[in-house]
Amino acid sequence: MKKTLYDKIWNEHLVHENKDGSSLIYIDRHLVHEVTSPQAFDGLGIKKRNIWNKNSIFAVSDHNVPTKNRASGIDDKISKLQVDTLIDNCKKHKLSYFDLNNINQGIVHVIGPELAITQPGMTLVCGDSHTSTHGALASLAFGIGTSDVEHVLATQCININKEKNFKINITNSLSHLVSSKDLILHIIKIIGTSGGTGYTIEFTGNCIENMSIESRMTMCNMSIEAGAKSGLVSFDSKTFDYMLNRKYSPSKQHLNSAIKYWETLVSDSDAEFDKTLSFDAADVLPQVTWGTSPEMTTDINGKTPDPENENDSSKKQYIQRALDYMGLEANQDIQSIKLDKIFIGSCTNSRIEDLRQAAKILEGYKISDHIKQAIVVPGSGHVKAEAEKEGLDKIFIKSGFEWREPGCSMCLGMNNDSLLPYERCASTSNRNFEGRQGDKGRTHLVSPSMAALAAIKGHFSNVVEFINEK
Amino acid sequence: MKNKIIEGQVIPFDQSNIDTDAIIPKQYLKSIKKSGFGPFLFDSLRYTDPGDLGTTEKRNLNSDFVLNIKPYSDGNIILANDNFGCGSSREHAVWALKDYGIEAVISTSFADIFYRNSFKNGLLLISLKKDELENIFDEISASPKYNLTINIQNQTITTPNSQVYSFTISDADKERIIFEYDDIELSLKYKDKIRNYESEMKLKKPWIFENNND
């Protein structure tokens, strides 16, 4: 029978099928961070259970860590306790941990692929919904809650039901300076935040084939914002190139057998999907979210919606509530929206490619006087080092951005980087929920080059037109 | 046959896409414990002043928010619109709902990770059809004191005027709520099978088990 990539990875990891339709699936990699793990380690201790496969675990602190003055440690006592708890748990159980001074430290979803902890065909979990990112390397990766973190620690398996297969096929190529972030926002705008619930999404088509691994990660990263726990891209020559010569790439001894296995990690050509949708990449313009859900998106030439145009009263309310929260009027031009802060970072857009795109726009420009703060937070120590090697840090600093240490930072503002009430931010992160970047803060999701241009102009503007003039 | 009945006041929360950031904001995720999240449930909607872990001052209630309005403030069953629990995987959201005293959430649909987290902690989630959900919303706005009875074994909800709606949940989830199983214990029944699988894979895909940690 013809199989999808998802079916293949699933079957390969199936340990046991329960009578009720759920299955025990073996987990190859378990990434652990400080926020969703302490209660799981506690649970193990209480029941005196052992960790099944310590080699499968890689831990890092990222959510709660300072992005400046690292040498002076973590000020916030409660944050420090959480990070220290992870360090203690890793010591106690002898687990791999990357501390704050280690070049391998960074956002868990940036370092996994970058260090080749994530490899094609693996099953990978983390107590974090954006684990979907890792699917860009043809691995089955998804976020889990803390009870499941404990379950995987103790059994190396997860007990789940199989999802359905959803193919999103993207033809043609994106216009110059329109990025995979714009593409995924465009898709979420159309299918909605629950459009992928119950499915694993595989992204296919020549647009994806031509896309870098980094851009594919941005697509898979945000499949959770469409409700799908996992996004996937089949293995190809780009995945192959990406996997070589990284810290945890397969050893020489096993590399050839690994490659042989990887080459099978594609959906069979006539495999049946439960649902298929097609998009034309050439239709996609730069996107900006106007509301408090990633589906509340429009293109850069668009306006905020008018609730009066909705017949359904709950839809009307839904739009009005978002406009009120965001401090926007109905029918307002997106380009008229003025900004206070700019954030370039997060597991969606903090890889080297993202920083290059932003720097390219900023080079030779200063950020607008209206902007109170603009920060760039590289996704990992390696991204930071590479950017510095290329001189990107100097471009950012010269234009008025702050150049920070790696972490989640203002994506969720668990450290000191957050929005003050009513501040408005152009952010390359993935969630514009109420309060996400700070209590009463207002978030507009955009691509790195759109965020850079918003910094220069002080309001949203079309990066495609700008570069023609530049 | 063992059963569990949940009975109580409904809290009508007529919004869709209620995300886990709203259920429990990030500042509380710094806690390394599983308990004590109840006072911070829906924190930024529930209070007018900002809060943080360890804040001991009395907070100002937002009198417009449904949890602060009588009789809903005595409720233990949330009624909400589509796609409840979307966003972050934080199980703290479920711990907060449980700690506050919520025993069931009724909606048309739930986000996947939230769904799993809920049953793992004995929080019952019920999906109803859109028109059924709207009927209940309408009835509550007509008479706010509104108690539902949920019979888990029979998978039914009975309204104050004796209307009965049925719902589906998997047998496994039903048992999780009724018996409060330890999932790890159940999986470890198959530990020999897991071990055999692992040994087979160590031969077939040895690179998976490498970890050249220094």
Ligand code: SF4
């Ligand atoms: S960068 Fe943001 S979305 Fe990504 S893992 Fe960190 S907090 Fe989560």
